[in-house]
Amino acid sequence: MSFIALSAQQTAELSQQLIDQGLIVAPESAKGRLLKSAARLFRTNGYERTTVRDLAKDIGIQSGSLFHHYPSKQEILRSVVEETILLNIETMKLSLSLNQDVRDRLYGLILCELQSILVDNGAEMAVLVYEWRGLNDENQSEILKLRDEYERLWIDVLEEAREQNLIVIPPAMLRRLLTGSISWSINWFKPDGDLSLEALAEMILSMALNTSKP
Amino acid sequence: MSFIALSAQQTAELSQQLIDQGLIVAPESAKGRLLKSAARLFRTNGYERTTVRDLAKDIGIQSGSLFHHYPSKQEILRSVVEETILLNIETMKLSLSLNQDVRDRLYGLILCELQSILVDNGAEMAVLVYEWRGLNDENQSEILKLRDEYERLWIDVLEEAREQNLIVIPPAMLRRLLTGSISWSINWFKPDGDLSLEALAEMILSMALNTSKP
Amino acid sequence: MSFIALSAQQTAELSQQLIDQGLIVAPESAKGRLLKSAARLFRTNGYERTTVRDLAKDIGIQSGSLFHHYPSKQEILRSVVEETILLNIETMKLSLSLNQDVRDRLYGLILCELQSILVDNGAEMAVLVYEWRGLNDENQSEILKLRDEYERLWIDVLEEAREQNLIVIPPAMLRRLLTGSISWSINWFKPDGDLSLEALAEMILSMALNTSKP
Amino acid sequence: MSFIALSAQQTAELSQQLIDQGLIVAPESAKGRLLKSAARLFRTNGYERTTVRDLAKDIGIQSGSLFHHYPSKQEILRSVVEETILLNIETMKLSLSLNQDVRDRLYGLILCELQSILVDNGAEMAVLVYEWRGLNDENQSEILKLRDEYERLWIDVLEEAREQNLIVIPPAMLRRLLTGSISWSINWFKPDGDLSLEALAEMILSMALNTSKP
DNA sequence: AATGAATGAGCTTTCATTCAT
DNA sequence: TATGAATGAAAGCTCATTCAT
Incomplete structure (x- = not known):
């Protein structure tokens, strides 16, 4: 395959850019550590079952002190989700810019989403998928607006694939089926197991493309 | 396709048998209405966000009266989940007994799971998928034991498909991808929309089988 | 010692008389069994900690059925306490009528109270002593009126003892000290142990009489 | 009599020492006031009949705030009981250290226990005696371990008395009779009445010693 | 008499949030 | 910023009691 992956350096630069633009907070800052903790706890125990006391304890402060950083628990969830989407959008855009072949472009999106949901620091994505209901209506x-932008990237690539007769299922529908397959992996994938992220991504790609794996 | 679907009568008889064996409660009984309500509310709002007062109000009794039927909220969740799996196992077995062709057999499983998760009385399945963490360790x-039996049915059919070279992804892995696709449908499928359950099932089948839809 | 004890037959006749007069209920009747159960449970777990469901279960009926016999849980407690005092008063009167010597008379009272509180079917007395606060003000x-009659018997005998210089502590005060010693025995006396009820009664008598045990 | 009583200053110093060692909480602290309140209410109404709302109201906070100080109502009871025994043990040891004559030593123990149970700040002792069953098994x-240490002090003194032929009833038995007499006093003694605590202690002593009051 | 479903007030406890220090 | 005591609404659950059958 001709796929060009993102280098660690490119990923790091991207994060830094977003931090500089004020779109996400620096991970080593107090707020950053809080968000990381929150993502992990929300993912492990669920939003409701995670108390602000749990959160505070996890980062070593008193529960009352949390509210100096965020006005409410709800806002913490919103931040976790928002930052995750923002980072994912930019990462996916970067990956798309590096690859022209539609197979590679789709593979990149799958890999990016898997990485976001499965690798160590990707707890936030799980929250995005499973703690949706934890957000109040306003949030x-x-x-949702951010999410539309995110989904647009997927649909565009799937439309391309359709034009090239690589897929038979309508793009919007296929995206939904893939969303399910990818997000569900959080329930079974073991990062230290035999199966690599790349191998999993290829399986999903082969399923999507409806052709035998090369 | 040569698929033989379950008739409404067969489904009804199956439910009655399970009721007679004491494995599930009659849906028109007090307990039955409670479980139905619980499944719907748990699905809509989540287990934690559903209070016993909500539940009681929904079926028109006082909150204290709930505990005449079930000793705890947790036990209500357990019953919802358990009954759903039991019913699904038997329904799937029945469908498998009616169809010999492996494509039909797999299509039957997909349809059955979709039906369970998407049609009016399928709220319980969503609970099974998404409220797993709401169960305490013991439950x-x-x-999990019941779930193993359920999954066995899927794996067996996928093994058959593999022997006939209908699928390229290893059965256990493919089942996981399908589980995700099917269960995620609860987040977007509209029962009253243009897409029929059968059409959706066929799309998923075609994705699984890795061949063009006939 | 010249003490004349009550025979089993005399005790039985006494109970029968009270039953015939409608002052206490027959122990083998439904109500009787209920009272016996209640006394035992109240004694073991306390009035508050004993639920009407516990009570009902103990005698093998449903909790709602209890209220065909007694209008409230409070009334059950009242009956237990009332019957106990009534029976004790009569038993003590009988014992006093059989003994003239003041030492014997006092010994009889002590033995009677110990018996009431310690022997197998004497749970009611413990309730009388320890579940006093469980009674509402009216009850x-x-x-209290019955109790006054009961205490009168004690005081009269202690006055006699005082006139004969057998005791040095004022009767009213001594009665209080003895009440404590006797009732506390419920917390440590083992009916099957080495110490007999009679030996215990003698120790208490010797303590009261302020003379060495003969 | 040659009895040397504890001075108010000695008592105060003892309390302070225990506070400094972290064994009991300062009475003027929030926790201290809570324990004092709890002891009084538990004594007056019983553990079960006292609600956490009663408790909170009594010290002027909201019921939820109680749990900032103690994790459960049960733990409040445990603390009340534990602190009482600890304080009593130390007070009794101090009294014993001041008196050599066995009569005086015994008189000191009696007085100490009476004081603990009857004077204004002795509600806790009543709880210890009467709310025993309110404690769960673990507590x-x-x-019980603390109680053993407490009882050891009594038994040792009674053994001494026995060696000097001052008592005839076996020490372990006598202690039980005295426990009853002393603890029962809570049900009748009026701190503002004619009878002084010291006079009551002497009566009990004379009853125990089996000799005329000197 | 007995059942068992239902009541409804009240229980202990939880928890996000506030605020004086 | 951080603390920690306090808030107060709401949670799950208990239980004496009622009542149609």
Whole structure:
């Protein structure tokens, strides 16, 4: 395959750019550590089952002190979700810019989403998928706008694939089926197991493309 | 396609048998209505966000009266989940007994799972998929045994398909991808929309089988 | 010692008389069994900690059925306490009528109270002593009248003892000290142990009489 | 009599020492006031009949705030009981260290226990005696160890008395009779009445010693 | 008499949030 | 910024009692 992956350096630069633009907070800052903790706990125990005391304890402060950083628990969830989408959008855009072949472009999106959901620091994505209901109505619609942008990237690539007769299922529908397959992996994938992320991505790609794996 | 679907009568008879064996409660009984309500509310709002007062109000009794039927909220969740799996196992077995062709057999499983998760009385399945963490440890392992039996049915059919070279992805892995695709449908499928359950099932089948839809 | 004890037959006749007069219920009747159960449970777990469901279960009926026999849980407690005092008063009167010597008379009272509190079917007395606060105000004052009659018997005998210089502590005060010693025995006396009820009664007598045990 | 009583200053110093060692909480602290309140209410109404709302109201906070100080109502009871025994043990040891004559030593123990149970700040002792069953099993056995140490002090003094032929009833038995007499006093003694605590202690002593009051 | 479903007030406890220090 | 005591609404659950059958 001709796929060009993102280098670690490119990923790091991207994060730094977003931090500089004020779109996401620096991970080593107090707020950053809080968000990381929150993502992990929300993912492990669920939003409701995670108390602000759990959160505070996890980063070594008192529960009351949390509210100096964020006005409410709800806002913490919103930040976790928002930052994740923002980072994912930019990462995916970068990957697309490096690859022209539609197979590679689709593979890149799959890999990116898997990485976001499965690798160590990707707890936030799981929250995005499974703690959707934890957001109140206002926040849901706000996040929805970002989500539309995110999904647009997927649909565009799938439309390309359709034009080249690589897929038979309508793009919007296929995206939904893939979303399910990819997000569900959080329930079974073991990062230290035999199966690599790349191998999993290829399986999903082969399923999507409806052709035998090369 | 040569697929033989379950008739409404067969489904009804199956439910009645399970009721007679004491494995599930009659849906028109007090307990039955409670479980139905619980499944719907748990699905809509999540287990944690559903209070016993909500539940009681929904079926028109006082909150304290709930505990006349079930000793705890947790036990209600357990019952919802357990009954769903039991019913699904038997429904799937029946469907498998009616069809010999492996494509039909797989199509039957997909349809059955979709039906369970998407049609009006399928709220329980969503709970099974998404409220897993709501169960305490003891109940999780108890339910896990039933789940193994359920998954066995899927794996067996996928093994058959593999022997006939209909699928390229290893059965256990493919099942996981399908589980995700099918269960995620709860987040977007509209029962009253243009897409029929059968059409959706066929799309998923075609994705699984890795061959063009006939 | 010249003490004349009550025979089993005399005790039985006494109970029968009270039953015939309608002052206490027959122990083998439904109500009787209920009271016996209640006394035992109240004694073991306390009035508050004993639920009507516990009570019902103990005698093998449903909790709702209890209220065909007694209008409230409170009334059950009142009956237990009332019957106990009534029976004790009569038993003590009988014992006093059989003994003239003041040492014997006092010994009889002590033995009678110990018996009431310690022997197998004497759970009611413990309730009388320890579940006093479980009674509401109205019932407390009603029972108080009976209690006065009961205490009168003690005081009269202690006055006699005082006139004969057998005791040095004022009767009213001594009665209080003895009440404590006797009732506390419920917390440590083992009916099957080495110490007999009679030996214990003698120790208490010797303590009261302020003379060495003969 | 040659009895040397504890001075108010000595008592105060003892309390301070225990506070400094972290064994009991300062009475003027939030926790201290809570324990004091709890002891009084538990004594007056019983553990079960006292609600956490009663408790909170009594010290002027909201019921939820109680749990900032103690994790459960049960733990409040445990603390009340534990602190009482600890303080009593130390007070009794101090009294014993000041008196050599066995009569005086015994008189000191009696007085100390009476004081603990009857004077204004002695509600806790009543709880210890009468709310024993309110403790759960785990806490009962924990407290039991302290209680053994407490009882050891009594038994040792009674053994001395026996060696000097001052008592005729075996020490372990006599202690039980005295426990009853002393603890029962809570049900009748009026701190503002004619009878002084010291006079009551002497009566009990004379009853125990089996000799006329000198 | 007995059942068992239902009541409804009240229980202990949880928890996001506030605020004086 | 951080603390930690306090808030107060709401949670899950208990239980004496009622009542149609």
